[in-house]
Amino acid sequence: MNQNKIALIIGANSESIIAIKHAKALGLKVIAFDANPKAPGLKEADISYNIDIINPSNIIQTLSKENITPDIILPVPIGRYLITIGALNDYYNLNGFSYKMADICTDKLKFASALVDNGGGCKHIKNLRDSNSLLFRLDLDLNQFKFPLIIKPRFGSGSRDVLVLTTADELKEIYKNDKFTKEDFLIEEFINGIEYGLDAVVIDGKFHHILIREKQITSLPYRQAIANISIDEIPAISIYMQKIINRLQIDNYLLNADLIITQDGRSFIIELATRPSGHYLSKFIEITTGINPTKEWINKSLNLPYNFKPKFRKNTIMRYFDFEGDWIAADFDLLKDSLGIIDYRCEINSTLPKVIDGSTIMDRGYAIIEANSKEECIKNANKLISNFKRIKR
Numbered sequence: 001m002n003q004n005k006i007a008l009i010i011g012a013n014s015e016s017i018i019a020i021k022h023a024k025a026l027g028l029k030v031i032a033f034d035a036n037p038k039a040p041g042l043k044e045a046d047i048s049y050n051i052d053i054i055n056p057s058n059i060i061q062t063l064s065k066e067n068i069t070p071d072i073i074l075p076v077p078i079g080r081y082l083i084t085i086g087a088l089n090d091y092y093n094l095n096g097f098s099y100k101m102a103d104i105c106t107d108k109l110k111f112a113s114a115l116v117d118n119g120g121g122c123k124h125i126k127n128l129r130d131s132n133s134l135l136f137r138l139d140l141d142l143n144q145f146k147f148p149l150i151i152k153p154r155f156g157s158g159s160r161d162v163l164v165l166t167t168a169d170e171l172k173e174i175y176k177n178d179k180f181t182k183e184d185f186l187i188e189e190f191i192n193g194i195e196y197g198l199d200a201v202v203i204d205g206k207f208h209h210i211l212i213r214e215k216q217i218t219s220l221p222y223r224q225a226i227a228n229i230s231i232d233e234i235p236a237i238s239i240y241m242q243k244i245i246n247r248l249q250i251d252n253y254l255l256n257a258d259l260i261i262t263q264d265g266r267s268f269i270i271e272l273a274t275r276p277s278g279h280y281l282s283k284f285i286e287i288t289t290g291i292n293p294t295k296e297w298i299n300k301s302l303n304l305p306y307n308f309k310p311k312f313r314k315n316t317i318m319r320y321f322d323f324e325g326d327w328i329a330a331d332f333d334l335l336k337d338s339l340g341i342i343d344y345r346c347e348i349n350s351t352l353p354k355v356i357d358g359s360t361i362m363d364r365g366y367a368i369i370e371a372n373s374k375e376e377c378i379k380n381a382n383k384l385i386s387n388f389k390r391i392k393r
Contacts, residue, residue, distance in 0.1 A: 005071040005302070006031060010053050010085050011078035012041025018282055019074035020044045022295045026302065031068065033059055041076075056087040070094065072301050075254055075294050077278030079157040080106045095301050097253050097274040104248065105272050108154050108186055109133055114248060115269070128244055129269060136185040138175055145171075146189055150223070154184035157273070158358030159224045164190050166220070193262040195270075197228060199277055199285055199293060200241065200255045201308045203300075207242045207255075208308050209233045210293060211285050214374075218322065222356045226322040227381065228281065229374055230288045230315060240267035250274070254297050279362055280345070284318040287342055287368055314370055317377035321348060321364045322355045323388065330387035332367070339380040343368040348388075 007023045009016050012034035020030050020041055032045035035052040042048035051058050063070065070092055073085050086102030088094070104110045112133035134140070136151060151174060152162040161179070165171050174180055197213040212234060216227035237259060244250075256277045258270040276282055276294045286292040290311030299306040329346045336344075345365035355361045367384055371377045 005029070006068055007298075008059075008070045008073045008088070009033065009041055009045060009076060010059070010073060010088070011076050011081055012036075012039040012045065012048070013076065013078070014040045015278055015280070015282065016041035016074070016076045017044050018292070019076060019294050019298065022298055023072075023074055026298070026304070028072070028302075030074070031063075031070070033062075053081050053084050056084045056091070059084070059088065060091060072096075072298070075276050075297050077256070077273075077275050077282075079273075080155045082106050082273065082275060095252065097250075101248070101250065101253075101274060105274055106155060108152065108271060109135065109184075111271065112186075112188075115244065128240075128247060130266065131188045131191055131268070133186045133188045136174075136180060136187045138181070140187070145187070148190040148192075148220075149187055150190040151180070151185055151187045154186050157271075157278075158362075159222070160357045160359065161185075162223045162357065164221045164223065170221075191260050191262060191268045193260040193268070195223075195225075196234075196237070196259050196261070197225070197277065197281070198237065198241070198255070198257040198259060199281070200257070201293060201297070202245055202250050202253050202255060203308075205245060205249075205251055207238060207245055209238050210291055210308060210310060211289050211313070212237065213281075213284075213318075218355055224355055224357050224361060225279075226320050226355065226361070227378075228284060228318045229377060230284075230313065230317070231374065232313065234261070236265070237261070237267050240269070244269060244272070254293050279320075279358060280366055281318065283343060284316065284368055287370070288314050288316045315373055315377055316342070316368060316370050317374075317381050319367050319369065319381040319384065320361050321346070321352075321366070321385075321388070322361060323385075323390070324352055324354045326351050326391040326393065328389040328391060330384055335384060335387060339384055340370045340377075341367055341384070342370050 005028050007028040007030045009032040012032040030045040031047045032041050033049050033051050037050045082102040086099035089096040115129040148166045150164050195215045199210045201208045213228040215225040218224045253274040257272040260268045296306045329348050332344050344367040347365045369380050
């Protein structure tokens with residue numbers, strides 16, 4: 001049925017393989033683009049192009065030369081280059097998010113501004129994000145800030161270069177680092193509370209919950225997740241997300257969002273992306289709910305039967321390996337039955353740096369553990385970590 005249909009992959013990272021294999025199983029021809037010639041998805045696709053995906057016109061020209069018109073762009077967890085997917089959706093009139101929507105969701109300054117007043121400055125529109133984001137500049141007036149503060153890149157994901165500053169002296173030290181002048185950074189008041197990751201889908205403007213994950217985070221000043229714990233849907237967050245969807249006029253997309261519930265119970269969105277979760281969470285979501293959002297979205301886009309409603313909600317934790325130094329991995333085969341290890345990947349084979357962002361932890365692997373309760377999940381994950389042995393030098 002789908003033999004003559006063309007699917008594009010924009011950004012052929014390792015997590016694109018889920019979408020590629022499912023599309024090929026449905027009979028689609030998959031064409032992948034990535035600037036990295038070693039990108040794993042390039043080998044999995046039917047046709048591959050080693051092209052920088054920052055410029056959609058390069059992709060359009062390549063497809064035009066081959067007389068190819070795509071039918072679908074497959075969902076992949078990428079960052080700022082979602083704007084390229086949006087531009088291609090617009091150009092080919094495909095089902096998916098627009099360039100404008102991708103630009104808002106991948107530009108943290110535009111995103112924050114849209115949730116304050118939707119760009120119109122209307123006093124009657126309720127603020128949906130109670131923290132002002134300002135471009136970081138060397139001439140900023142320190143008196144306008146209340147510490148602690150958080151500084152982060154305007155573009156990008158994976159907690160790259162995100163720092164929490166607790167004093168004016170720490171901020172002054174940032175002024176001395178030229179890294180923070182080579183690209184746009186934002187500075188805003190740090191919102192304290194419990195952080196969550198959310199996986200959902202919007203269909204005809206309506207929010208549909210798939211899974212919410214409570215995060216365990218590194219110690220300050222960094223803000224990298226070291227674990228995701230499945231929990232029940234939080235109604236207040238679902239209501240809040242529907243308000244954001246209404247404000248941004250989000251229609252039919254997968255959603256991945258990071259949020260905080262403050263100590264006084266307020267919901268605060270950190271960021272939102274029109275894509276599936278990365279960091280191997282697709283496997284975690286499927287184990288926990290019986291649903292793979294990427295596969296279901298492809299089915300929906302092809303007018304095939306689909307289902308985003310969770311079949312169940314298991315008590316699970318996805319634990320990453322956040323040590324520093326030289327370690328010997330735990331014996332997973334020995335421990336898997338007693339600790340409820342459902343799936344794991346361990347690539348610890350060199351000296352490990354300090355965990356400060358996604359790039360410093362994700363290549364090490366993970367363990368997915370199922371137990372009878374959230375508390376038991378955390379307990380078993382800690383037992384697993386204690387079975388890693390440090391090598392003393």
